[in-house]
Amino acid sequence: AILLQGQTGSGKTAVYLNWLESILKQEQAQVLILVPEINLTPQLERRIHAYFPDRRMAVLHSGVSEKQRGLAWYEAMTGKAQIILGTRLAVLTPIPNLRAIVVDEEHDTSYKQQEGTRYSARDLAIWRAHDQHIPILLSSATPSLETWMAAQAGRYEYIRLDQRAQGASLPSVHLINTRDPQSQFSPGDSGAPIQRSLITKTLSHAISKTLDQKKQCLILINRRGYAPVLNCTACNWLSKCTQCSACTVMHKAGALGRRPVLSCHHCGLVKPIPSFCPDCGNIDLKALGHGTQKMEDAIEEMWPQARVLRVDTDSSRKSKGAEALFQEIHDGNVDVVVGTQMIAKGNDYQNIGLVAVLDADSRLYSADFRAAERLFAQLVQVAGRAGRSGTNGEKGGEIYIETQYPESPVFQFLLRHDVDGFLRFTASEREEARLPPYSYQALIHAEAKSLDKAIQFLNELKDKLKARTSITKALRVYDPVPKPVMRVAGSERAQLLIESTNRKALQETLEIVDQELRQDSQGRISNRSRVRWLIERDPIAI
Ligand SMILES: [Zn+2]
Ligand SMILES: [Zn+2]
Known part of the structure; x- marks a missing residue:
């Protein structure tokens, strides 16, 4: 893989279009360009058209009508379109003569599908390029930490554009x-x-x-309604977790107890909301x-x-x-x-x-x-x-x-x-806090009619995991917590975080969890408590 890093306006697009041009000269070659949100970037679409006026382009994203998407899919599959441009859903388009992939704004979180089937289109694209032995170029002004570290360590080829155009x-x-x-x-x-x-x-x-x-x-x-961190209006106090390096966030009464509480989404610590600032005694505490x-x-x-x-x-x-x-x-x-x-x-x-x-x-x-x-x-x-x-x-x-x-x-x-x-x-x-990419994480999601049920389901799972010494040695299993956006369409959601510095151990545990849960489930809904569950590897948000 290649990382192309440069500020906005440094000409990254020109560089990768030029790179693709040389690849498209090969007989029948096709290329795939992924962008985070195409309905916001009609400018890019026009630019690619202008750069490759003689090439046929298929555009695939959720803003395109079903019929047009089907047509674009067909043109990609039959090799008729040489350039396939699309959002994350385009990553698995069948492209018989695929010769190169570009992932623009590779750090963008829109590449990760957060609902339903969870996947990262960027990671899938890297895997696909590796599998088919074709080059892939990741472009960004602010690469994700994982990508940047790979380039720094020499695992990725590294191209820097530091001059603004x-x-x-x-x-x-x-x-x-x-x-x-x-x-x-x-x-x-x-x-x-x-x-x-x-x-x-x-x-x-x-x-x-x-x-x-x-x-x-x-x-x-x-404007996203995330649970807020509490802070003191007089000094710099923040509701940091006393057990780990994360911040605790506020939850309204009813979610985790009869009174509003502060909860840590990393380690699961739950504490009552203080009535005054622990540092300076000020009683005017506000949500950030x-x-x-x-x-x-x-x-x-x-x-x-x-x-x-x-x-x-x-x-x-x-x-x-x-x-x-x-x-x-x-x-x-x-x-x-x-x-x-x-x-x-x-x-x-x-x-x-x-x-x-x-x-x-x-x-x-x-x-x-x-x-x-x-x-x-x-x-x-x-x-x-x-x-x-x-x-x-x-x-x-x-x-x-x-x-x-x-x-x-x-x-x-x-x-x-x-x-x-x-x-x-x-x-x-x-590295100091042993957080990704220095450790590996997985989330078990649970969704039920009430939060209590979801938490109870995860607690039972946690107890089962803790009973195995082979697991407790290699992994940290935290307490279940409500999800940042807890209530969705009539159901309430919680999650359980599992962490390990050993990827293989984590992987093996997840397979055990998956098997055990499936035995007691219809699809991914548990028979006993009617809780819908899901295992997510490498979550991008906790
Ligand atoms: Zn204070
Ligand atoms: Zn914590």
């Missing part, structure tokens, strides 16, 4: 410490909002300035990310004359579709865009002057040990977008990140645009 400059990154009174409005300030502001004074001045310059502002928020939901209203209140567009998966699905929304931004019909990470994916906006990230903390500190890696990748991507508007010698965009923890390594490496430094740091942290 067309003299585009890197955007400047500003960290706003939300604890610093200097950055906040004080009563009587001109332009201060009536209520306590969700937006700092520093950021609101920057937004006003950008709007005055007739440039657009992009404000990123996260508190209040971001109201962000849009706050913006409309502070800049009533600005045209605000809200973009998220819901709004793009419901109304005009993603591309129409992006077109509006391109055409300059909006001044402020408020939306989730998807607005920053694969789109080039020419007139973005400012990008703000308001709830970085709630994404940095969560139950998942990969949260920092993911946030860093997103911020680098956002920075890449903002920098692009700075072509033709113009100044790049400005990035503002509001955080209570500006000293955090994620932000410090971002300030220096130091991707390798961040990955090196993350690798050493994982």
Whole structure:
């Protein structure tokens, strides 16, 4: 495999298209290009068309009609299409003369199917290339830790593109410490909002300035309802687990007890929510990310004359579709865009002057040990977008990140645009905590009418596993916990984490678990308790 690493705008696409061109010169050759979310990247589709005007391309993704998908499948299978472009579902397309595979944005979590049959399209693509003895190229500005380590160790060929194309400059990154009174409005300030502001004074001045310059502002928020980490508004205390290195998260009353509790999704520790800060005694403890939901209203209140567009998966699905929304931004019909990470994916906006990230903390500190890696990748991507508007010698965009923890390594490496430094740091942290890729994990998922049932099912399984000494020696079996998104379509879900530094031992145990559970199940629903179960290897989210 080859890792192609370079910043946004460094010309990665041109490099792999050029690489594919030489391969397509072979008789009847076919190539497969995988992208994370194709309905967001019609630009790439057009670009491939323009680069290979004489080649036939088949496009496969969930946004294409069933009939068209069938046709694309047929053209790939019969060798009629030379280029097969698609999302994760395209990875298993039958392609008789497949000569090369490209996985674009290889770090993107969209490659992993999280519901139903769980698989990682990137890993399947690597396996397929290996199996068929063909080259595979993984492309990213922020490679996943696993891929980066493979390249560093020389197991992958490594191509670096560190120059940004067309003299585009890197955007400047500003960290706003939300604890610093200097950055906040004080009563009587001109332009201060009536209520306590969700937006700092520093950021609101920057937004006003950008709007005055007739440039657009992009404000990123996260709206997924994950269980939040608790934090102290006076000091830096976070609800870290006392048993392991993860953060504990809040669960409402009823989920794990009669009162609301803090629970660790890594080791299963459950604790009552403290009524005051254990470090400083402050009683004002809040959930991280508190209040971001109201962000849009706050913006409309502070800049009533600005045209605000809200973009998220819901709004793009419901109304005009993603591309129409992006077109509006391109055409300059909006001044402020408020939306989730998807607005920053694969789109080039020419007139973005400012990008703000308001709830970085709630994404940095969560139950998942990969949260920092993911946030860093997103911020680098956002920075890449903002920098692009700075072509033709113009100044790049400005990035503002509001955080209570500006000293955090994620932000410090971002300030220096130091991707390798961040990955090196993350690798050493994982090694110390014995987390993947320095250990291997599996999750057993359980889904039932009530959480109690799901937890009980997993507890019984855990006890069975612990009774075998051969297993307890090589593996760590944690306590079952509710899933981050616990309730889905009328059922409640829990999970059990198994961890080992020995992949083979883990694999063997999972086979035993699978066999035993199957004996007592119809399909994957247990006969006795009617719990639906599933084994997931190498989960990307805990
Ligand atoms: Zn405190
Ligand atoms: Zn823990």
